[in-house]
Amino acid sequence: MSTLFAADEAKRLLDAAIRGEMPDERGRFGPFGGRYVPETLVPAFDRLEAGVKEHLHASDFQAEFQKELREWVGLPTALTFAPQLSKAWGAEVWIKREDLAHTGAHKINNAIGQALLAKRLGVKRVIAETGAGQHGVAAAAACARVGLSCSVYMGAVDMERQAPNVDRIRRLGAEVIAVESGDKTLRAAIDEAMREWVTDPDGIYYLLGSAVGAHPYPYLVRELQSVIGREARQQMLDQAGGLPDVAFACVGGGSNAIGLFYPLLADDIELIGVEAGGIGDGLGENAATLATGTPGVLQGSYTIILQDDDGQVQETQSISAGLDYSGVGPEHALLQAIGRVKYISARDNEALEALEELCATEGILTALETAHAYAAAREYAKQNPGKRILIGNSGRGDKDMPTLSQLPARTRRYEGA
């Protein structure tokens, strides 16, 4: 595995991560992360950082957060053994069911955690960005739950493509603000949200949706999502009688993957993140950031990004809207650089095939994002027979039915499997 560091330095950085010393005081994961933001945003980030320090690990905050996870989100989510898939793959396959969390994906863990934090910070309103609309839905639901007003910035192009989610967000009581600037999609939505945040950092909380951006977001989101890996680890011990040999998760910004991987870093478990391979290997044809990108700064964080030789950030392509992002969380950049996690990609057609197989064999309609993890795990099982495999099932696929229905009827290859 290629790493950026000599073996002893890589080991020192991994040990620090396991001891909970990543990020450091400056928000750094080794060389990655940090806070590269315009001067106007510094006070807002300073306030947020102070709020996180004061509340996140305070026992009363944690008690409230855990209670909401149990009683409203529905945690712990199940760990499901997959007998048919195991037989078909020649492996022992276990699935961590984040699709069973309220609103249908892991995103709600982060949204409710940050909404509770916003309330403690005494803000008047919450703002959020959304691309495909999944984080917008989670943020709107969480704000309704804690009684905060919520505005969701969404690119005009995305609003058209994801009309049902726009409707869902509004029904959950949030306002959707159409973004007509820039590319009119996710990146422009984040820029506009930041612009509003600057105007009133005391009165507004910015609820970011993945483990990306400037410090402290990658840290905050990891802490809120790590419940996935903590639960999965204990459930593997209880139900499978031992830890997995290998764990897979799909990677967009990287929040469900870091949530699953972080509590497993110290264990003897191979960890594999799966990015969107899109339609090909060329720049612009995929969203395989870690697998093919280079270091640079995107949205306040030094990480791996997809850019051309002049440093211009590239458009991405993927059948799954949730993986369609040209950056990735800085902690993943570190975990790749020290060789602890391997990042590979699966193409659109491979993800679709894996989605069909899972659906027909186990009765689980998974999200298109998640299907990438299954495609990679299936390939791995072929090369490494007899392994115990854990897959992070980040979300359910009901939201993808319009996309799936548009595709030509596929061969019913798995019928009767």
Ligand SMILES: *Cc1c(COP(=O)(O)O)cnc(C)c1O
């Ligand atoms: C948003 C989303 C993702 C990608 O986001 P990460 O931050 O990389 O986890 C993956 N799966 C589902 C179901 C999603 O909704």
